[in-house]
Amino acid sequence: MNVVVLNGSPKGELGVTLQYVRFVEKKFPQHSFRYFSIAQNIKRLEKDEAAFREVIDSVQGADAVLWSFPLYFMLVCAQYKRFIELIFERHQQTAFAGKYAASLSTSVHFFDHTAHNYIHAICDDLRMKYTGAYSAGMYDLMLKTERERWLTFVQLFFDSVSRQIPVAPVYPPLPTATFVFQTGASKAALDAGGKKILVIKDGQDEVGNINAMIKSLTGNFRTDLEVISLTDIDIKGGCLGCCKCGLDNVCDYEGKDGFIDFYNEKVKKADVVVFAGAIHDRYLSAKWKTFFDRSFFNTHMPTLIGKQIAFLIAGPLGQIPNLRQIMECYAEFQETNLAGIVTDEVESAEQIDLLLTELAGKLVFPIVAGFRPPMTFLGVGGRKIFRDEVYGMLRFVFQADHRYYKKHGLYDFPQKNYKARRMNLLMTLLTKLPFFRKQFLKKLKEEMVKPLRHVADHK
Numbered sequence: 001m002n003v004v005v006l007n008g009s010p011k012g013e014l015g016v017t018l019q020y021v022r023f024v025e026k027k028f029p030q031h032s033f034r035y036f037s038i039a040q041n042i043k044r045l046e047k048d049e050a051a052f053r054e055v056i057d058s059v060q061g062a063d064a065v066l067w068s069f070p071l072y073f074m075l076v077c078a079q080y081k082r083f084i085e086l087i088f089e090r091h092q093q094t095a096f097a098g099k100y101a102a103s104l105s106t107s108v109h110f111f112d113h114t115a116h117n118y119i120h121a122i123c124d125d126l127r128m129k130y131t132g133a134y135s136a137g138m139y140d141l142m143l144k145t146e147r148e149r150w151l152t153f154v155q156l157f158f159d160s161v162s163r164q165i166p167v168a169p170v171y172p173p174l175p176t177a178t179f180v181f182q183t184g185a186s187k188a189a190l191d192a193g194g195k196k197i198l199v200i201k202d203g204q205d206e207v208g209n210i211n212a213m214i215k216s217l218t219g220n221f222r223t224d225l226e227v228i229s230l231t232d233i234d235i236k237g238g239c240l241g242c243c244k245c246g247l248d249n250v251c252d253y254e255g256k257d258g259f260i261d262f263y264n265e266k267v268k269k270a271d272v273v274v275f276a277g278a279i280h281d282r283y284l285s286a287k288w289k290t291f292f293d294r295s296f297f298n299t300h301m302p303t304l305i306g307k308q309i310a311f312l313i314a315g316p317l318g319q320i321p322n323l324r325q326i327m328e329c330y331a332e333f334q335e336t337n338l339a340g341i342v343t344d345e346v347e348s349a350e351q352i353d354l355l356l357t358e359l360a361g362k363l364v365f366p367i368v369a370g371f372r373p374p375m376t377f378l379g380v381g382g383r384k385i386f387r388d389e390v391y392g393m394l395r396f397v398f399q400a401d402h403r404y405y406k407k408h409g410l411y412d413f414p415q416k417n418y419k420a421r422r423m424n425l426l427m428t429l430l431t432k433l434p435f436f437r438k439q440f441l442k443k444l445k446e447e448m449v450k451p452l453r454h455v456a457d458h459k
């Protein structure tokens, strides 16, 4: 069997993920593997038609394709995302159609599911036969049981290919948007109250209705808002995954391009940040992805705490709940208030204007200043993962995170809760006594609500 491995790590041969595939290659000598360092060579693949062609021709001749990538900001990295865009821009879908595919990632399991959902949806869009995702922890390969698990997955994948199993797509195709939004007269009624409002978009010539949506939103304010295009920022490239930033948040690009200054001076200093972009395949553009990946020089620390943020999206976000979840998680991780997400899907200019007027008001409404809602599973779960990783195996790499987590009380392991530990010990022992156990179960509901009732009645 010919297997094409599309390597999505900017580190190329030095990637953690690739070691999982090399391991498989050794265990299955009957199959041949062809590797392409997609993410590392993205600039070449963009410019050199022959290099791009070579990848496409190999896919065309393959029996199976393995999407192998590290998690980057809840998705694949921007460079890999760009390759996916190139497939569609250059109309090369037929090379992928009908091929069996699977995805492999390594990560710390922070939103690994959204990355695999994305690749699965892309495979469905390419009419590939996607058979499954394998999300490995970075160092799982060190463990015998995990190696066995991984080999079983691969065996199942190869078996699916050799038996040519039937596969049903999971993600229906996205509709093509045709609605053109033209905003009505601007209201200019709102006072930003001295707040710095920053709107970021990816380009001057925006795809879809983004420019009109920005015009509608900003037209609600009496003063001009700052609107910045990512294309106007000197961004030399995507995150390289070198993790130099781990020690002191100093990025390898420091002094080499304008991204870090832009992020520190504009994004961090704004009170309100509006992210505006059109859907490209199943996410925003690769340019936007570069913005998120490059912000990783702040490693695992929130940098937008207390800000109001919003997303303006042109395109069928309603049919990509995966992307909505990524946005919601971003807001929670950043400890911001997600004031709203407005899209052009309602296909009524009047409605979109109204939604954007409401959003504009929300962004500067005095009551929301500093407000952020409690985190859901997205934020709570994510924070626990980072807490454990930074405290544990990744501490020597992410020393700046460790200092921050210590200082900000993020090491909130339950082990330190001595009151709870004493109570658990006592109650566990007491519930071994039949009489106490009976009384305990009788009064459990009442006792659980008691402290809350006290607050509700007396505070």
Ligand SMILES: Cc1cc2nc3c(=O)[nH]c(=O)nc-3n(C[C@H](O)[C@H](O)[C@H](O)COP(=O)(O)O)c2cc1C
Pocket (backbone or CB within 6 Å): 009, 010, 011, 014, 015, 016, 017, 018, 069, 070, 071, 072, 073, 074, 075, 106, 107, 108, 109, 110, 111, 112, 138, 239, 240, 241, 242, 243, 293, 294, 296
């Ligand atoms: C910019 C950047 C973003 C990352 N984002 C995530 C993430 O969202 N979720 C996660 O679990 N791990 C994340 N990671 C960790 C990598 O996925 C992990 O280290 C992976 O094993 C690297 O694989 P590679 O060596 O093959 O590139 C991120 C790492 C970097 C450098």
